[in-house]
Amino acid sequence: MASHTALPVARTIADLRLTVSDWRRQGFTVGFVPTMGALHDGHLALVQEAGLRADRVVASVFVNPTQFAAHEDLDAYPRQETRDAELLAGAGCALMYAPSVEEMYPADATTTVSVGAPAEGLEGVARPEMFGGVALVVAKLLNQVRPDVAVFGEKDYQQLMVVRRLAIDLDIPTEIVGMPTVRDGHGLALSSRNAYLTGEEQTIARRLNGVLAEAAARTMTGRAVGDVEREAQEALLNAGFSHVDYVAVRKSENLRPFEGGIVDGPARVLAAAWLGRTRLIDNMAAG
Structure with missing residues (x-):
């Protein structure tokens, strides 16, 4: 669909289901991408991937209040629906x-x-309210849209694991697809919250990807997981991050720790760190 074409918008579950049901009658498959708006190229890559896997794509734009704690940035979270639609x-x-x-x-x-x-x-x-809110809204959205396939970004890797488990345990027949993180030319994972960063903070933020890549490489040398995590956390603080919530090396398939503290299979290095008022998360495959 060309960018100058007005995108149909459904505001109610009934209107959404009416459109999707019409597609189904025509024999179309349905893809789905849930978002909280303030879209960037990472979101659009998910939509394009869904378009490769299904005949018609629905994207939701909904800033979900149940996954924000009282002190978090729900009110400040960027909203730009007209631009998102375009x-x-x-x-x-x-x-x-x-x-x-x-x-x-x-x-x-x-x-x-x-x-x-x-x-x-x-x-x-770090955010104990979040996954209950994510699980609830994703369960509702998958039930409302009833897509054949739904595409999620790997930047929120733990969220992807939560959604996959949810779909399996609740017998939701949607195929859950994870798509590699989209990054800028400096390796920074694209995120709506990057808009909060000052110019100086953006320079520091671009070190996060490199620190994770270095940590992932170290895990492959047989270095103890605890040492890798500690060195990466120190590297982030030395790079200028104000606080590090965690750096963790976990099993890729379920995010459980490695027994014995040595990586012996596919791993993910995950991190969350602060620059001023902005919290950044990222992860990197290892092995």
């Missing part, structure tokens, strides 16, 4: 789903979703 149209999206908070969370709703193991540790410790 970008989605240019990427081949066929429908934007932009429900209100009231549509997604009626006042009498009481159900919560807890995924368990994949949500524990790392982000689950």
Whole structure:
């Protein structure tokens, strides 16, 4: 769909399902990309990937309040729906789903979703409210759209593990696809929160990718996981990050620690660090 074409927008579950049902009657398969808006090239790559895997693509734009703690940046989170619609149209999206908070969370709703193991540790410790909110909204969105395939970015690697577990455990028939992180020319993972960074902070942020790559390389030499994690954390602080929530080397398939403290299979190095008021996360495959 050309970027100058107005993108249809569904604001209610009923309107969304009406459109998707019409596609189904025509024999089309459906792809889905959930977003919180403030779209960048990373999101658009997910939409394009979904377009390769399905005939029609729905992208949701919904800043999900249940995954923010009271002290986090819900109110400040960037919102730019008109621009998002133009970008989605240019990427081949066929429908934007932009429900209100009231549509997604009626006042009498009481159900919560807890995924368990994949949500524990790392982000689950640093942001304990987040994965319950993510699991709930993703379960609702997958049930509302009922897509054949949904595409998620690997930048939020633990979130991808949570969503995969959720889909398996709740018998949701959607194929969950993870797509490699999209980075800028300096290796910084694209994120809507990068907009918060000053010019000086952007320069520092671009070291994160390099530190993770160095840590991933060290794990392959048989170096103890604890040493790799400690050295990477020190490297981030020396690079100018104000605080490091964690650097962790975990098993790729389930994010569990390596027994014995030595990497003996596919691994991920994951990190979360602060620059001023901006929290950045990233990860790197090892092995």
